[in-house]
Structure formats: structure tokens, C-alpha cells
Amino acid sequence: MTLADAPLAVTMGDPCGIGPEIVARMFVRRPDRRHWIVVGDPGVMAAALRAVDGQAQVRVIGEPGEVEIGNGALPVLASSRLATLPPVGQVSAAGGQAAYDAIVAAIDLAKRGRVRGIVTAPINKAALSAAGIRYPGHTEMLADHAGGCTVAMMLANEEIRTVLVTIHCSLADAIRRADFAAQMSALRLAQAAGVALGIPHPRIAVAGLNPHAGEDGLFGDEEIRIIRPAIEAARAEGIDASGPWPGDTVFMQARKGRFDIVVAQYHDQGLIPVKYMGIEKGVNVTLGLPFVRTSPDHGTAFDIAGRGLADPTSIETAFDYAMRMRVPTPAG
Template sequence: MSDIIGITMGDPAGVGPEISVKALREMSPADRDRTMIYGNRATLEAAKTAVGADVDLEGRVVDLHIDGAPLPWGQLSPIAGDAAFRFIEKAVRDAEAGKIGCIVTAPINKEALNAAGHHYDGHTGMLRSLTGAQAAYMLLASERLKVIHVSTHVSLNEAIQRATTKRVLATIRAGHAHLQRIGIAKPRIAVAGINPHCGENGLFGTEDDARIAPAVAAARAEGIDAHGPISADTVFHRAYCGAFDLVVAQYHDQGHIPIKLVAFDTAVNVSVELPIDRTSVDHGTAFDIAGKGIANHNNLHEAIAYARKLVAGRKRV
């Protein structure tokens, strides 16, 4: 398996090109030699000018054509949405072929993506489709808090319906396996309840007793150190303070709000259960500051570091 990290540039009109160039500039020569950017050379050269980065891109870019590149910064465009899709598609195929060890994705714009005819709810759904994976889970990782989600980009009503015993158990298993891979031998996993106070014995709903608790019991029967359901208003604080290595969140905002509160600039988005490895920044295209050279690349730096950890973990297996 290759140890090369493939950065997909993201939406060409957003901050992805700038943060990609900034990240490349700050790498050691050895790490730079183990990095490729999947994007558009003309756009990356424009990003170099925007950020004042003197970094040689020769041999470090898988250059895919974009009509009219570089496109205007900060403008939503189906051309840009299609380009962002093609960067990811090419990186996926190279990862499947073993040419790169992990994909690191810079931000895409979902509206531009769909305007270009690529109808996905985001990176995770797209990657699942491109790889033919049966399932993929979004895990947000920071130094002191890690969260994996039973569901993400669906309505709250649909999220409640998706929180079945089978799906919650599958999410627990996926999180457990991932943490073992990155070096945590016996992960302590907390499972958040879906209702206030986990339903208060049916007073505020029966889903926690009927669906969540059986999933936790089944996980424990398999030898997984799972606990719950635990009321969501306390479980994230407990995990942040060291009681648990991972929290299973039942829906998007339940997991995203706490981790963005404590690790807004450093949390890494990891796709779990795909046949390839992928990490990502946990922020958007920031059209309002694109092309100004001021985008913060720390989140991308963290995503690249996590990607290298995954590559190393795969070699140990």
C-alpha cells in the first residue's frame, strides 16, 4: 500500500486551493514527496499568488482540466462543482489501485455539486457511491473528543427513524474497529440517547429503551466496552474529560455541535467503513474569503496528519 497522501483540491472557487498550497509549503521535504494534489494546476498557481507561497508544484499535481481556469474566486458555479467531483473521482480510483494510501478532501460546495448534476449530500455519500460501499460513517476526531454518527445529512424526523438497533450496533462496531486501528486497544465507547434524559423510562419517548439499549447490550455481548444510552446533555462532557474514547451520536447536530464547540479549527472528518481511507477538513468553502490569501489551513494540516496515522495503521495490520 502506498504511503502517498492525495489531497483533493475541493471547489476551485473556494478556499481549498489556498489551504492546499499553504499545507504543501509547510511540509518537510520528505512529506512533500509523499503528497499529491488532485486538482487544477492553473488554479493552484493562482492560489500560490493569493497566499504568497513560493512552493514548486512540478510533479506534485494530478492536473485535471477546467474550462476557463482559474475561475473567479467566491462564485458558485456548476463548472466548479463538476471539477470538484472529478478531482475526487480520480483520487478514489487511484486509491483503489493502491497508488495513494489515503485521500484528504478540501471542502466542496454541495449546491455547486448538485448544480453540476452530481446529486450527493456531501463527500461521504459520494465516496460510498464511487466505491460501491454498503455503508460509511462520519467520525469527527479531535484530541480530546471523538464522535461517530448513526446518521448525518437527513432530516431530524428521518434521523429518528434511522436510529434502529441494527444501525446503532453497526455504528458502535465501526467506531470500535477504527479506534483499535489507530492504536486504542480497548476503546471505551459511550452511546448517546436520542431523547431528553434517554426518555425517562418512557416519559419522553420509548426509542432509547426499545432501540438504543438493545444495541449497547449486543455490543457488550461481543466484548465491546460500550455504555449507554447516556443522556446527550452530559455524555459529551464526560468524554471530553476522559471517561470515554468515543461517543456514538444519533444524528448530525447532536454530534457536530459539541465537537465544533471544543475543536472548531482542529477536528478532522474521517470516513469509516469505506474500502479506501479518507479524511477531511471539517469546514466549508468559505466563498466570502476565497482568493484573499487569509484562509486558515490548520484544519487541513490536522486532516493530513490523521491521514498519515491511518496509513501507518494499515501497515501495522
């Protein structure tokens, strides 16, 4: 089995949230797009399938190559086997551990070339913490287990793509961390993301850190000292970067088609514009990994878990986005 023929791996997410349900719904709703496996707990996924479609079955597999196109069963590679299913809609250490085990198993498959990429269902940070797992989110977990990669988060829909210079940290920390090296890393990863999406020469706009992009130093000088020199250095490398642009207008310009990707300085600056356009349309992409990884743009939604209300549109969008992306070429 070549990497191009390999299935995608979809992790089940936190078993106490809506992850298993949206994965099950995606399986039932899209019989024409079933070249994928679930990495997770067979009991959790069997319960989710029963709630969605009483006729659908789980088939436990040992390797991704055992997937049969057209087979009516949901292929699950067991990363855990819970003796008792944790309560739905509640933070659970068992749920956090099972979610983590699924992610680690999927990363191992991707590193070995057994799957062409990973689509991750939502996890819960409190559940991870209850299980003694100290990661602030998927991004850091993926980077660590993939070999300490330098990564960035890209949130995207059909109109806007934004790459973050800093991710999960306080705003005060983000200002400190948005140094020249972080700017260059984000710019290079944004360039690679554009190419992976079939844009040979992506137009990359860089948002300023301060209001009005600093107004020539009137509202802060990070644009002059750090961001502008990074843009000039990136242009010297052949990257079509421009800015720094005011953060309150650059996304509007991108939506109008002027830019392909916006590099944002901190989490909320980059994510609010995309999420405002509809969470069900947003996709989270981790850049810099040796494999493709996407996820839906929402959380575990404990408040509606187990009630049959979860909408799988976002994970379906994440799946389709992963299929569109070129698999990174292994180093060496």
C-alpha cells in the first residue's frame, strides 16, 4: 500500500463529548467517502453508531491496510478498550486518557506511513489534565510526538486562511514570543501551506501586532523592530509576503481575494474572523508536521453530547480539507 492509497485516520476525540457521535454521523452520511479508519475505543464507537444508526456495525482491525472499500462496517483500530464507558457530558480522567491514547496511536500510524494523514475529533483539556496529561491542546501534542517539529496552526474556510505566529499562551506571553524567529517560522509554514493546497505562489499578508499596525511607531514599535524586517527577510527567500497590515482590515482584504493567507500574531486575532463566519465551515490545520493533520473548528460540546444534536459538518469539512492537501515529502 502506497501513501497515496493509504486511508486517513480519524481519531474518536473525547468519548464523553460529541466526537464519537460526529464521526459516526460522518460514516453514515457519506457512504461514498469511506476510505478512512477510526482510531479509538471499539466500545465507544459501537455505542455512538447505535445511537446514530442501529444497523451500522464496528469492525475491529489490526492495520489500516485491512480497510475494505464498500464494506458496510466502520473500521476501528483499537487504541484503548474501556471496561466501562465513561459518563457522557462529563469531564472524565478515563475519557481524557482514551482520547490521548487514540491521538498517540494515530500519530504512530502516520509516522510509519500507514495512513496518509490524521483528522482529529475534539478533545477536552480538563479531561486531559484529570488524566495527568500536560498538553494545552492537539497542536503541541502532535508536534512533540511527531519528533519535536516546529509547527503552526492554520485556521481556514473557503474564504480566509490564517496562520498563527503564537498559539496557546497568554496575550502577554504572545507579545514576548512573537519575535523575529517566530515570524520567520510562521511565514515559511504559510508558504508551505499554500503550496500544499495547490497555490504555487501564495500571497501572504502579515497582520501587525498593535492597533493600526503601530501607526509608524505611535502605538508600539514591534512592527518596525521585528515584523517588517521578517517580511523583508521572507521576501528575500522568494516568499510573496507583505505588510504589516492593520489587523482590523487585513482579513476583509483577504476575503475579497487580495491575499491567499494571513499571518496573525496571536490566537484570537487570527481565529475570531474565521470563526465569526461559521464554526461549521472552519478547519484547523497543523502545519510543519511530516503528515497532514486537520480537525473541526469546535470543542467537545459536553452540553449536547449524547442528545443526538451534534452536527458533523465541521468534521466532514476537515476530512475534505485533508484530502485536498498534498502529503508532505519526508525529509532526506
